[in-house]
Amino acid sequence: MPKLSYLRALNRALGDEMERDPAVFVLGEDIRLALTNTTTGLLDRFGPQRVVETPLSEQGFTNFATGAALAGLRPVVEYQIPFLLLLVFEQIANQANKFSLMSGGHTAVPVTYLLPAAGWRSAWGAQHSDEPYSMFPHAGVKTVVPATPADAYGLFTSAIRDDDPVVVFAPIAALGLREDLVAADLGPVPLGVGRVHRPGRDVTVVAVGHLVHDALAVADELADQVSVEVFDPRTLYPFDWDALAASLDKTGRLVVIDDSNRSCGIGAEVLATAAEEMRLIAPPKRITRPDGAILGFSPELDLALQPSRQQLATAIQHVVKDGG
């Protein structure tokens, strides 16, 4: 089997779910021609009733998807640009995600929101470079950020099958990743279950999305000094707190690397929960974008605002030293 790319994994998961369940359909902008490559070949396979090209009308078609879900379908809505999730935050957090409770459990809204372009791409400017995944856990919306092609396939599949709204963030920096996979490797990955990519004894590094690969690289670099465990939560909400606690029971030291802005990012939640409830023998650290970061047009400035391997290596060395 040839190597499977992250993008192709998303495309394959969507096609497989549409094949499996006639209630699944996809809507969004430029999806007939598969501008983002996630819908490649689907129009020919499934036709325009299941690959629904929309005008630029995000608030309208996000609520439209909620309605279709109330009527029994399983919409997958694609957004091209991170800020569009800010534009439709109300429609996801205040509409779709509240219908189960507001109806007293009489209905469900099984919509999947796919953002196959989360984060920074060089020189695309201040309004195309956000990483808004931490907003959704705050609002109680299920949120996944797959780091690998197999997890992209598996988490996207589970998101589509889930009866609640789920937002799928696919980081731009991970889209080109390829993995040697056989068909048997592809299957649903349950929501809310983290993954230890590399076991270690001294420090737990919680890494989100594409930063998992940076964490693995740093762990390799530091292998002769410190034994680093790399933990990928995969789902930010619901978070796999039990698995994090098990890791910290072993290491007692925590560093988080997270592409969110610093205030109220998921890294803050991980540190707070670990500090309140888990075993820590040294003060934890987090590496994030700065507060209110605006990544603009200049690559030098933008890179300076993003979490780096050097920052991670330094933080790991600090928590090891602090812990004695």
Add this chain to the structure above:
Amino acid sequence: MTEPAQPLPEDLYRTIRLIRRFEERAIDLVRSGDIASGIHPCIGQEAVAAGLGAALRRDDIVMANHRGHGHLLAKGSDPGRLFAELAGRLTGVARGRGGSFHPSDFSVGVFGSTGTVGHGAPMAAGVAWALARAGSDRVAVSIFGDGAVSQGALLESLNLAALWKVPVLFVCENNGYATTLPVETAVAGTITGRAAAFGIPAGTFDGMDPETVFTAAAEGVARARAGEGPTFLEFSTYRFDGHHTFEHVTRLRYRDEDEVAKWRSRDPLGIQGGRILAGQRQRIDEEIEALLDAAVQFALDSPRLRPAEASDYLYATGLQVRGGVADYA
């Protein structure tokens, strides 16, 4: 399912009377504290709900709004279960989780009432599109006020519905005010002009006369069922009470008494009541009182919710979430 027949005059009167007295009793329950916070009464606007409800089949779908009690009752909701919902009881149509603001009743096809003004319209379009795609001839209706007609999401839904010939009715209850804002100071152009811009057939009708409402709604429903796409109906109406019961306390003044008196002279209860015999009217009134006596009693006798149930139904999958304090166990 067969199409609803032309409603009998007494049936339309009965629905209007039911809604009117339901709302008046709900206001009593707000005053007694049995309904927390308050309600948005639809007193004066009952003819729209009654005429529209009569034009719909039971399996058609309605997305209502914050002034929605009448829409639920006209669609067939049980008054006792609706009072129970308003009083936050387990026996409510949404198990006490929707309240007056967001009631839904899936047993009669009311899928919800959103508080974001105008945003039910794209949802109703989505519902209708999904029903048509499944090969059914069911239709969906979005009901909103004049305050909704400049919301982007509503205008976007007109575009989508027209583009895709969605079997949806957009029903605007123009009661002249968005809370306190007069419609003349809020709407550039006309309300129906918005629909016309998207090529959607639109008309303005007397919303105080339930027979007029029925006729207009039935035509729109027939178009939708025939696959001819959306229709936009504007009904001129008036609310005799405040935007919300908090106005009984705040006494905001934004309408003059002459205007209120002029509209009260066209009370739908009087209009439709005048079309039936006095004895018939009296029998219906008595029947409604007995029904509502029992309904209120049912609601007040129903169990209250327990704090331990606060997170029930938060997720359709039953996901259990962390509480607001750390578990030190």
